[in-house]
Amino acid sequence: MKDMKNDSGIRKTFAKFNIQSIILSVLMTLSLVTVTVMGFLLYHRFKLASDKSAVANTEMTVESTIDRLNSSLLDLRQISDAANYNIVQEYDISSQEFTRQFSMLYETNVDKIQSLALYGYDGMLIESEPVATVKDNVKVAEQKWYQDARSEIENIHFSTPHVQNLFDDGTFRYHRVVSLSRSVDINDGSTSGSGVLLVDMKYSVLEDMLERINETSSGIYYYLCSRDGEIIYHPRWTEINRGLFKEKNNKAASYEDGIYEMKTDGQKENIVVGSVAYTGWKLIGVVPESVQETSINKFRYYIITTILILVMMLLQVNRFISRKISRPIRELDESVKAYEAGAMPDIYIGGSAEIRHLGYSVQKSYEQIEALMKEIIQQQTERRKSELDALQSQINPHFLYNTLESITWMIEAQRNKEAVVMISELAKLLRVSLSRGKTIISIGDELQHSRSYMNIQRVRYKERFKVEFLIDEEIKNYCIVKLVIQPLLENAIYYGVGNMDEDDDGQILIRGEKKGEDIYISIEDNGMGMPEDIRSNILTDNSKVPKHGSGVGVINVHSRISLMFGPEYGLEVYSELDEGTKVVIHIPAIPYTKENAEQLEKQTYGQRRMPDEEE
Amino acid sequence: MKKSKFRFMAAEVILFVLTLFFVYKIFNQNVEEPRVAIILPESGDQRWDALIEGMKQSASLNKIHLIICNTDEIEDADVEREAIREQLDNQVDAFIICPSPGSETKEMLENECADIPILLITEDIYDEEQKASGLPVIKPDYYEIGQTLAAHLQEDGQRRIGVVAGWRKSDISDNGVRGLNDALEGTDCEIAWYYYNQKEKKASEMVSVKEKVDAMVVLDPDALVELGEQAENGTYYGAEIYGIGSSVKSIALLDYGYITDIVLLDGYEIGYKSVEEIAEKLNHRFYQLESCNTGVRELDGEELFSDDDMERLLYSYE
Numbered sequence: 001m002k003d004m005k006n007d008s009g010i011r012k013t014f015a016k017f018n019i020q021s022i023i024l025s026v027l028m029t030l031s032l033v034t035v036t037v038m039g040f041l042l043y044h045r046f047k048l049a050s051d052k053s054a055v056a057n058t059e060m061t062v063e064s065t066i067d068r069l070n071s072s073l074l075d076l077r078q079i080s081d082a083a084n085y086n087i088v089q090e091y092d093i094s095s096q097e098f099t100r101q102f103s104m105l106y107e108t109n110v111d112k113i114q115s116l117a118l119y120g121y122d123g124m125l126i127e128s129e130p131v132a133t134v135k136d137n138v139k140v141a142e143q144k145w146y147q148d149a150r151s152e153i154e155n156i157h158f159s160t161p162h163v164q165n166l167f168d169d170g171t172f173r174y175h176r177v178v179s180l181s182r183s184v185d186i187n188d189g190s191t192s193g194s195g196v197l198l199v200d201m202k203y204s205v206l207e208d209m210l211e212r213i214n215e216t217s218s219g220i221y222y223y224l225c226s227r228d229g230e231i232i233y234h235p236r237w238t239e240i241n242r243g244l245f246k247e248k249n250n251k252a253a254s255y256e257d258g259i260y261e262m263k264t265d266g267q268k269e270n271i272v273v274g275s276v277a278y279t280g281w282k283l284i285g286v287v288p289e290s291v292q293e294t295s296i297n298k299f300r301y302y303i304i305t306t307i308l309i310l311v312m313m314l315l316q317v318n319r320f321i322s323r324k325i326s327r328p329i330r331e332l333d334e335s336v337k338a339y340e341a342g343a344m345p346d347i348y349i350g351g352s353a354e355i356r357h358l359g360y361s362v363q364k365s366y367e368q369i370e371a372l373m374k375e376i377i378q379q380q381t382e383r384r385k386s387e388l389d390a391l392q393s394q395i396n397p398h399f400l401y402n403t404l405e406s407i408t409w410m411i412e413a414q415r416n417k418e419a420v421v422m423i424s425e426l427a428k429l430l431r432v433s434l435s436r437g438k439t440i441i442s443i444g445d446e447l448q449h450s451r452s453y454m455n456i457q458r459v460r461y462k463e464r465f466k467v468e469f470l471i472d473e474e475i476k477n478y479c480i481v482k483l484v485i486q487p488l489l490e491n492a493i494y495y496g497v498g499n500m501d502e503d504d505d506g507q508i509l510i511r512g513e514k515k516g517e518d519i520y521i522s523i524e525d526n527g528m529g530m531p532e533d534i535r536s537n538i539l540t541d542n543s544k545v546p547k548h549g550s551g552v553g554v555i556n557v558h559s560r561i562s563l564m565f566g567p568e569y570g571l572e573v574y575s576e577l578d579e580g581t582k583v584v585i586h587i588p589a590i591p592y593t594k595e596n597a598e599q600l601e602k603q604t605y606g607q608r609r610m611p612d613e614e615e
Numbered sequence: 616m617k618k619s620k621f622r623f624m625a626a627e628v629i630l631f632v633l634t635l636f637f638v639y640k641i642f643n644q645n646v647e648e649p650r651v652a653i654i655l656p657e658s659g660d661q662r663w664d665a666l667i668e669g670m671k672q673s674a675s676l677n678k679i680h681l682i683i684c685n686t687d688e689i690e691d692a693d694v695e696r697e698a699i700r701e702q703l704d705n706q707v708d709a710f711i712i713c714p715s716p717g718s719e720t721k722e723m724l725e726n727e728c729a730d731i732p733i734l735l736i737t738e739d740i741y742d743e744e745q746k747a748s749g750l751p752v753i754k755p756d757y758y759e760i761g762q763t764l765a766a767h768l769q770e771d772g773q774r775r776i777g778v779v780a781g782w783r784k785s786d787i788s789d790n791g792v793r794g795l796n797d798a799l800e801g802t803d804c805e806i807a808w809y810y811y812n813q814k815e816k817k818a819s820e821m822v823s824v825k826e827k828v829d830a831m832v833v834l835d836p837d838a839l840v841e842l843g844e845q846a847e848n849g850t851y852y853g854a855e856i857y858g859i860g861s862s863v864k865s866i867a868l869l870d871y872g873y874i875t876d877i878v879l880l881d882g883y884e885i886g887y888k889s890v891e892e893i894a895e896k897l898n899h900r901f902y903q904l905e906s907c908n909t910g911v912r913e914l915d916g917e918e919l920f921s922d923d924d925m926e927r928l929l930y931s932y933e
Contacts, residue, residue, distance in 0.1 A: 020619070021619065135870075135871070136871075136872065137917075162926060163920070163925070163926050163929055165920050168871060172863070172864040172867035172868065172871075173863060173864075173867065174863060174866075174867065174929050176929075176930075236672065237930060238668070238669075238672065238883060238927075238930060238931040239672060239887075241927040241930065241931070242883075242884070242931075244887070297644070298641060298644055301637045301640045301641045302641060304637050305634055305637040305638055305641065308630050308633050308634040308637065309634055311630055312627060312630045312631065312634070315623070315626060315627060315630070316627075319623060
């Protein structure tokens with residue numbers, strides 16, 4: 001039930017649009033969906049490739065930087081080995097050669113190392129390069145590098161970077177160094193002992209290396225931390241120290257070498273972890289999600305621009321296609337609408353086979369409808385004509401019989417002159433009655449017919465009543481249905497003045513006049529009149545009207561006029577008991593011409609007038 | 616025009632406009648960073664290292680292009696005006712300025728930088744009636760520093776004090792001295808004399824002819840280093856030095872025992888916050904620049920390397 005309602009709703013919605021809009025909408029929807037999905041897939045693919053490429057580049061940078069770090073640390077180790085095996089173990093520490101060799105080793109590596117120093121086990125400085133004043137109040141034995149060397153004498157110890165707090169070199173500067181310390185055997189003349197050899201590598205060696213890679217990588221950054229997560233180098237170390245930036249160095253340091261995905265403040269980032277030899281330090285490359293933002297943004301704009309251009313083009317193409325498809329249907333629709341509006345049935349035939357077929361079918365249907373319509377009209381016309389003919393034929397025999405009877409009676413009574421007049425009037429009457437089979441005659445002829453009839457009747461009724469014609473001359477040349485006045489005169493005689501004595505001054509008055517576009521002909525008698533119930537039914541209920549004479553009542557006359565001129569025309573009956581009756585014929589004022597008469601005969605007079613009236 | 620045709624044309628026009636917009640976005644990605652000029656007296660001096668480091672860090676994060684003007688000593692508003700005009704010719708978008716001494720600086724800045732954001736650092740400008748300029752400024756609270764130094768003097772039992780106050784009518788000299796005086800009022804400490812900077816005269820030479828005192832409070836960081844160096848050279852007469860430091864050298868002098876106590880200005884924080892503030896203003900036209908006080912560090916020579924904190928502090932001063 002619900003589905004049906006939905007279907008009906010959709011149908012109603014579609015009904016609001018024309019076929020071109022519907023086709024265009026469907027094509028555009030399909031195009032948009034396709035283009036958008038393709039754009040999204042392309043964007044997604046590019047983003048993945050871009051991320052992958054960034055991570056791969058970071059991995060390569062981490063690997064190459066680790067190689068360089070390893071090399072630097074190896075250098076440091078080699079310096080320490082050279083100092084230990086080639087100098088400390090070879091020479092007496094009090095000898096000049098020891099000092100010379102010590103100094104030479106420092107000079108050779110001055111670009112890498114800050115200082116080279118040998119301490120005794122009591123923490124006292126034995127030798128140092130460059131020669132510098134030992135700072136007051138410095139407790140070497142409490143420093144971590146020293147303690148590490150003393151605690152594990154067989155190992156070489158790398159410290160994390162720290163401020164060297166040993167010498168006063170007069171520069172008022174502090175040097176950050178990475179210390180390599182080891183326990184060494186000292187040869188002091190005849191006695192041998194042990195001490196701690198310290199090689200302080202300049203922190204700037206590491207810093208410069210890492211700064212370089214950070215400067216060249218936009219967005220991606222690299223930092224170095226110990227295996228415990230203590231930061232050795234970070235491009236934003238000051239900010240980290242001041243709590244302005246947070247780094248997940250502890251978590252990252254716990255990872256083995258590889259690529260990992262981490263989430264920081266809801267932001268995804270990839271990290272590449274690599275381990276540095278000798279020290280266990282970790283070099284970590286961080287690829288934040290936002291790193292590719294600029295290139296991704298640019299690509300996003302490319303995609304959107306491409307989609308927009310495609311949509312513009314598709315809108316043009318789809319509009320063309322929808323017009324092409326819908327044009328024959330619209331043409332067909334237009335031609336059907338034109339036909340419905342009353343134009344000639346010129347149905348469009350064109351387009352694809354289906355639409356051509358539809359056009360042919362519609363045209364054929366309309367042709368058939370036209371033919372049927374004509375046939376129906378013709379049949380109706382014929383039916384009305386035959387009905388009129390039938391009505392007319394009801395008059396003639398009855399009247400003829402009465403007249404002939406009167407003539408017969410006159411001849412028997414030797415009233416030959418009167419009989420001649422009667423026959424003459426009858427001839428006139430028959431001439432008009434026949435009228436070559438016409439139904440429409442001029443009012444003049446109809447009045448002539450009425451006069452003849454009344455002359456006959458006056459003879460029959462021995463002139464017991466008077467007849468007066470008051471007719472405007474102008475109406476004589478207008479059309480009227482023939483034999484409409486005579487039945488009314490007949491009724492006026494039979495129901496009005498026919499039974500009155502000569503002294504009663506019976507009178508029948510026939511008036512004719514034109515009022516506006518209509519003509520009114522009244523037949524008025526001063527007879528006995530009729531009751532109201534009869535008067536009110538006289539034009540509608542034939543059964544309640546008493547028949548007399550020919551039996552042709554006012555109903556027949558009224559029907560004939562209405563059938564010929566339309567329902568607004570016909571008779572109007574006014575009557576009052578003992579006063580008289582007045583019957584008014586109301587017809588349109590149609591000039592009597594051959595053409596008008598013929599059109600009225602064919603019942604086409606009104607049809608031809610219609611288009612003009614619409615105009 | 617038929618309705619459907621109008622709709623079609625409207626859709627095409629909208630799509631075309633959108634396309635133009637995105638094409639513009641494609642070719643307009645490399646938007647030039649706003650340019651901010653930094654005017655500091657003796658811009659190459661070590662005392663600005665931490666401040667410039669902080670500025671650079673903040674600038675890289677906020678996508679600001681810094682122009683650090685190469686200047687010598689800025690002794691008055693006229694010298695500073697020249698530097699500002701030079702940068703205005705370079706079409707800079709904003710200024711961060713360490714104001715030159717003298718109350719006329721305010722008027723000069725308001726005239727020269729009427730249409731451009733300006734932020735003062737390290738010091739405010741005060742008029743003859745000790746009224747602050749009302750310009751946005753990022754600086755330490757010198758009054759509090761004066762009080763801190765006074766507390767140190769009392770702890771160490773110093774009696775007669777000499778004060779090297781820097782430039783007269785400057786933020787440091789006015790507020791620092793006021794803080795010092797307020798804190799020492801009613802104590803055993805007595806301020807024997809004040810020395811204010813004089814043009815083309817060295818503070819170390821001028822104080823050597825002053826009355827001997829137990830301790831000197833040096834509110835001017837330059838004078839502090841100068842006196843520390845004098846002590847290192849052995850030409851100093853012996854009063855213990857307390858003061859405001861702003862460079863690694865001042866820390867080293869403390870470390871080597873030539874200075875007794877310093878209150879270290881956090882130059883990094885001043886630099887970082889000032890660029891952050893000006894970037895906010897450049898990114899949001901209606902943002903109002905706000906003043907704020909930055910932190911300081913009290914350093915004692917004996918406990919200098921007692922924890923890792925010093926390592927971290929030095930890192931931002933290198």
